[in-house]
């Protein structure tokens with residue numbers, strides 16, 4: 001059922017008699033989840049009960065109530081879907097390094113399974129958990145269509161080097177995903193339903209970055225958004241995806257980030273739509289090649305979020321231009337409050353603060369201007385990552401670290417004509433944007449003064465400026 005190369009052993013050992021636990025982390029869904037299916041397969045073979053645990057950590061990489069709220073509401077739906085299959089969801093609170101081994105001991109588990117995430121924090125959790133348990137522990141890549149370690153065994157230079165590798169393996173991995181089956185063992189009765197209200201009340205995260213209303217979390221809303229995109233917007237994707245005044249993007253990134261929809265399911269559904277080819281190819285290039293390239297970068301480059309992670313040519317050229325005079329220098333607070341001299345940049349920042357999702361094209365311009373208007377590339381990268389992780393619903397993601405490193409440090413890009421501050425890193429400017437789309441319309445839509453209060457928070461009632469997903 002499951003291609004065995006999706007599975008990596010984190011800790012070996014003879015399986016013990018005892019329940020199988022799937023520690024759900026990056027892939028927060030009941031359906032189309034290879035990690036859950038793998039755990040279910042072991043439980044059936046060994047005739048043991050199956051449970052899913054989720055560990056709610058008090059702090060995660062600058063995430064605020066906006067992202068936690070989206071995640072917790074999605075988990076509520078996961079619990080209901082699992083209950084219908086007789087599988088309990090157990091919610092743990094605190095540090096996974098302590099809570100997962102504790103749960104293994106409490107439930108006398110015989111096998112632990114988790115999902116794959118290339119980020120440092122997740123890898124360190126897994127290593128430390130493996131050292132504290134004495135049962136087999138597997139990791140399943142259910143986020144990449146081609147498992148990250150199968151697509152490539154090394155850091156790739158760019159889309160042009162990983163694309164042929166992924167394409168060669170697509171027919172093997174882009175297959176139909178079997179449904180989750182009902183468990184016979186009615187273990188869920190031992191666990192009372194989760195008190196979600198209490199769980200939300202226990203969160204100690206920053207509540208100043210408010211939840212947004214235009215997008216509804218959860219697996220059902222994710223599927224509706226996908227189908228609405230396929231029916232209404234996919235055909236314009238190739239032509240309009242770089243125009244932030246158009247509604248051509250899928251809006252799937254928040255769902256993909258929290259694993260509320262399977263990337264494999266998205267690709268399968270998009271491929272079913274036979275026309276127009278250019279739109280399908282353009283979408284799958286972003287959704288498969290670019291997205292999976294980001295996991296490759298974070299998996300094989302431990303410095304994925306620092307200057308040292310940039311390619312040698314980019315480090316050299318940025319070093320040569322360190323002392324260049326900057327026309328404008330802004331502090332973090334000025335960026336955060338969208339108070340630069342550039343109305344286009346301010347509009348992009350406002351779109352992110354008010355909706356939690358800046359248009360993809362604007363993200364490139366936005367990050368490149370942060371390089372231009374800070375004292376060093378290190379500061380630019382830190383500001384970009386901080387703002388991205390704090391305000392974007394899809395932040396704290398390999399795509400985000402790679403997006404920042406592409407914009408500021410030439411990652412997955414090539415050298416361009418040399419100019420001040422940027423050196424040979426690709427440059428973008430206002431005039432270029434003006435040639436591509438109606439910048440005045442975009443600025444008008446997200447005028448900072450109209451949308452942000454003095455403290456940078458959205459003015460009341462200003463959260464619904466983008467297309468409501470069909471799931472809302």
Ligand SMILES: Cc1cc2nc3c(=O)[nH]c(=O)nc-3n(C[C@H](O)[C@H](O)[C@H](O)COP(=O)(O)OP(=O)(O)OC[C@H]3O[C@@H](n4cnc5c(N)ncnc54)[C@H](O)[C@@H]3O)c2cc1C
Nearest residue numbers: 249250251252253286287290291360363394395399400403
């Ligand atoms: C500075 C900067 C920061 C970014 N931060 C994030 C982030 O935090 N989280 C995030 O998911 N993406 C990030 N991106 C990549 C991209 O902008 C978003 O994935 C995209 O805008 C999400 O909107 P969508 O789902 O409507 O996109 P669509 O265009 O409909 O694309 C569908 C999916 O393809 C993938 N994709 C699209 N563009 C890219 C890309 N350039 N690189 C990798 N995957 C891509 C995403 O998973 C996306 O959800 C960033 C890019 C830059 C330049």
